[in-house]
Amino acid sequence: MNIGKAAEASGVSAKMIRYYESTGLIAAAERTQAGYRNYGQRDIDTLRFIRRARDLGFSVEQMHDLLALWRDQSRASADVKRIALQHVAELERKAQQLQEMSRVLTHLAENCHGDERPDCPIITGLAENDR
Amino acid sequence: MNIGKAAEASGVSAKMIRYYESTGLIAAAERTQAGYRNYGQRDIDTLRFIRRARDLGFSVEQMHDLLALWRDQSRASADVKRIALQHVAELERKAQQLQEMSRVLTHLAENCHGDERPDCPIITGLAENDR
DNA sequence: CTTGACCTTCCCACCGTGGGAAGGTTTATC
């Protein structure tokens, strides 16, 4: 499977596949005689995993850890668990932050009548001087 | 007030103030004879507004809209509300995805704990189940 | 065999942010 097909199958653009390869996030793909990259199902699975992690805002570095966790079955379970739970904690923290933002904004929006009148607590809320 | 003081007072770094000016998000500050930027209370208010919006995860583009609405006394609050709720939906979506990922990772940590089998069933599930 | 769709590498752009250099200005200290 060439890079275009792999991109389509995984949801990761060809550009990004090359980029991930260049940064070492994924192993260099094998090549045909002509130099075309060649991908198998296993690679597609990896790319899909990457896409999901990326969609969730993981950095390349974090994805690196996630992939290692994902791939390396010979690791001590304590290590695996520690890394995983670390990431879980981070995910939870991020999710909480987002929800806090959402909560604040929703609160402001609830008090905004949303008509043609200019008064809007969202605006005044943002403009308030307190830190 | 020079840029350093303005940065301190607003919580936006001097670097970013210059950047926001360069991109047109804020108006060019007036200058002293020596070329130093000079800020007044009104500018500080604007910068604080920006910082808070930024903290809530608004993009520069969204901030542009919000600022216009903030400054426009004749705006309709509905416009503001629309932008805010749009952003809320985005935040919620992201938060949910993070929690979903957290759930998956927790599951992974609990079940794929380093035995010697070459394939972890959770992994294949991960790659298959999406989209 | 030609043509179009693909592939390769390469450089450029963007955003938002920070680092830092080179040079000018203000302020505080002696």
Add this chain to the structure above:
DNA sequence: GATAAACCTTCCCACGGTGGGAAGGTCAAG
């Protein structure tokens, strides 16, 4: 009043991700 520290200015560079596109090679279908 001189000097040094702290500030300002512009400029370029870097990062992580991502896309655009050019120049050139390759594959497959007509």
